[in-house]
């Protein structure tokens with residue numbers, strides 16, 4: 001008897017990249033979903049034995065993907081997964097995927113913004129659907145990419161999936177773009193979108209020094225040899241620009257987003273945070289101001305470590321975990337949490353996109369239409385400011401004077417008992433004020449004789 005999956009033409013995939021994520025995509029498609037057993041050959045390999053009968057419900061006639069080519073940099077490099085040569089050819093020339101008229105869909109999991117960009121653009125222009133995990137590529141080229149997808153779609157019905165690009169395994173892109181908030185108005189979205197820094201901050205909360213925890217994260221493979229994109233907040237910046245686009249329709253160019261990473265956060269900040277019932281998280285925020293009582297004003301998008309009350313939903317994301325909080329008019333506050341990276345969680349999001357392309361449920365317009373919401377990234381918040389100083393007379397008075405001259409209202413002044421008069425610190429918390437006011441306050445304070453280094457500041461999430 002002939003089964004329906006033998007009759008249907010498989011969705012043929014070219015996979016660009018076979019590292020952490022690409023390996024997971026290959027294993028799920030070819031082994032768990034039986035892609036290796038569903039194409040022209042009925043051969044299976046030892047690695048495909050997980051295609052158990054219980055998994056076969058995924059393989060309906062039109063949900064039948066198979067990876068026919070993999071492009072890598074170095075074909076001789078040993079892989080951490082088994083590639084079945086009866087179904088899949090390894091290539092190093094990406095054009096042999098892009099120009100292959102037999103390939104319907106390209107999965108880009110190479111990373112970076114040069115080679116990957118060329119491959120994604122060329123694939124779309126060739127009328128192939130694309131699924132990518134590449135937040136940097138999307139965020140840096142958002143409007144250009146949307147234009148290209150629109151142009152290509154007037155001739156070919158290509159699809160573009162990018163679920164894995166933000167918060168790896170958490171289906172936040174689909175939640176925001178797939179209609180869950182269609183009848184709602186999003187006021188604010190905040191995300192812990194970087195597992196490496198969340199892990200590091202968690203260790204610092206336990207008292208481990210920044211440099212030590214960075215070395216440990218690198219040794220464990222959580223942090224790159226060059227950790228800049230993670231610790232300086234650039235990774236979160238790309239992700240929050242994508243979430244802002246989906247939540248508010250507005251493209252906020254990444255280079256205009258104020259971005260502070262975790263390099264200035266110290267163990268002492270956690271001691272002060274604890275005394276206020278808070279923890280510290282690196283958070284990407286996109287929020288609308290209130291003009292007439294609703295969240296109807298300008299949109300602010302920024303990345304910064306933030307003081308988070310311990311009972312706030314975002315405080316619950318520990319270790320490498322990711323979490324996104326969406327605040328909206330109808331639903332109120334909703335928390336989406338889960339693994340933000342890793343082989344299988346990220347590959348799962350890629351495979352979900354592939355399946356949506358295969359069964360034609362992937363939207364033709366993957367991003368919302370542009371909105372005319374004004375952008376004002378000089379955001380407002382209550383702030384935490386730590387000033388390190390050499391003890392002397394009149395310091396609190398001077399701090400108060402500078403704050404007053406800036407029109408900044410001080411909410412509280414905190415100080416741990418001074419144990420070293422040559423290197424002490426005090427924390428000022430403010431009432432709501434603008435980022436630019438705090439920056440100028442810090443610039444002025446830094447010039448005072450008693451100040452030892454640039455003050456460290458971060459916004460505070462109000463009590464939940």
Ligand SMILES: NC(=O)c1ccc[n+]([C@@H]2O[C@H](COP(=O)([O-])OP(=O)(O)OC[C@H]3O[C@@H](n4cnc5c(N)ncnc54)[C@H](OP(=O)(O)O)[C@@H]3O)[C@@H](O)[C@H]2O)c1
Pocket residue numbers: 016017018019020021022071072073074075077092108109110111112115133134135164165168340341342343346
């Ligand atoms: N890792 C995660 O948990 C995670 C989570 C979410 C999103 N992402 C995103 O997923 C993408 C891939 O990440 P990854 O961690 O899987 O990267 P990876 O482990 O470094 O793998 C990259 C793969 O791309 C190939 N490649 C790179 N440049 C190439 C070129 N010029 N020509 C041909 N092949 C090339 C490499 O080939 P060789 O193996 O031959 O060197 C390698 O197989 C990135 O955009 C990343 O931001 C990753």
